[in-house]
Amino acid sequence: MSRILRIVGVSEQTYYNRKKQPGNQVSVKRRGGRPVPGFSMTKTGIPISDGQIQEWLCELLNGETDVYGYRKLTICLRREYELVINKKKVYRLLDEMEMLQPQRRKRLKHPRKLANNREIKASNELWEMDIKYGYIAGEQRFWVCQ
Incomplete structure (x- = not known):
């Protein structure tokens, strides 16, 4: 075991000390922030x-995932169901349902030209x-190249 610890670069004291302590074992770090409440409110205050909300999202999408993005779906939920909801929450709900659209690729307006390497x-x-x-x-005027 000491040979492996030397290869990895961890001292024996550190390894065995961490092994003894039950709380220091490999643990999944919890993300910060407050816990998710599990509900949203309407404008009248009904939770x-x-x-x-996920059922309403399915109704709005009608099985087609490429119709609206999460921002437009947020606006639809606010208008039709009078929800007080954030676009980040709609994004999270769609992510849980695996109904998010893939991100668009940025298209170049014109093909990039590489400089000719010359030997000077x-x-x-x-x-x-x-x-x-x-x-x-x-013509008694200036010509401007744009």
Whole structure:
């Protein structure tokens, strides 16, 4: 056992000390914050259970998961059922029901161009310019590049 502890880099004293204490064994860390209450209130003050809200979410979706996102579903719950509910709670309920949409991928507006790698061995071999605007003589005005 001491050979393994040396390889891992843990002293024997630390290993056996932690093994003796029952509370220091590997435990799952609890996330912070207050516990989930399990209900939401209507505007009139009536508590509605999370199970009922999940049923209403299923009715709103009608089996199609790609119709609305959690933000629009929050607005629908507020309007139709007069719930005082947060979008984060709707997200959590949809996550429990495994009915969340996958995140959209960000699309690039134009393809990215990579710079040409040139081998420059002396000065004045490569010149580059960027014209922002220029004067057009025949029209008596400036031309602006956008």
